[in-house]
Amino acid sequence: MLQLSCLCGQVRIALKQRPDFVNECNCTLCSKSGAHWSYFHPSDVEIEGETSQYSRQDKDDPAASVHFCPDCGSTTHFTLTESAISRFGNVQSGVNMLLADESDLAGVELRYPDGRAWFGETDFGYVREPRIIGQKDTQP
Template structure:
């Protein structure tokens, strides 16, 4: 499956649907417009020019958010070097599943973690009940 940014200059290709999608409301996810599927880095291919940013309020930040250089659509995130150095067994990328047509994501559960109120330790709370993407259930 390949998802593209608004202008079509940047794309992300994945081998399969994600197990689930997190539609988080923390400031990073909300402002970046991301709804994340998680994948091992080897199963994600990106193309096109992107720029990256990291959270200025986290020292050190855990992820770099990538966006298309032309239209600024958020495409994916990668773990920062500092995070990987501290967590060498973690191999994960986040793909913005909003790049894909909802019909391609039929059957995938969307979860709504309450990242806004999460203190950074322990599991997320959820702000609403999960839903499964289907033709009759808009996401």
């Protein structure tokens, strides 16, 4: 089990498994919320502590609510909105892996999706090659 917490420790997250990969997306939501997401089935994520949440106002039907600690402001996780759950089912939640100790993620692939150029119709493109967390990064 992997244990994560916000900066002040009020919000704690327990994951039943390590992530398969971590996304360092460059879209405005990810970059401005300060999150590197990994995705899990909601039954594999345990959240303790109160959070505040935000759904994008620039989208007619946002698919996710981003949660953060009301005390320290750390982005902790996202959940699907009711609208997204009605379309797809409650199949995914995201956890901000910047809350984890990097040593706990050693060996996990870090990907760099180009969210700014993605409009939802196709697969993500990437802005650079992935790297393995814990290995020396040879790219500038």
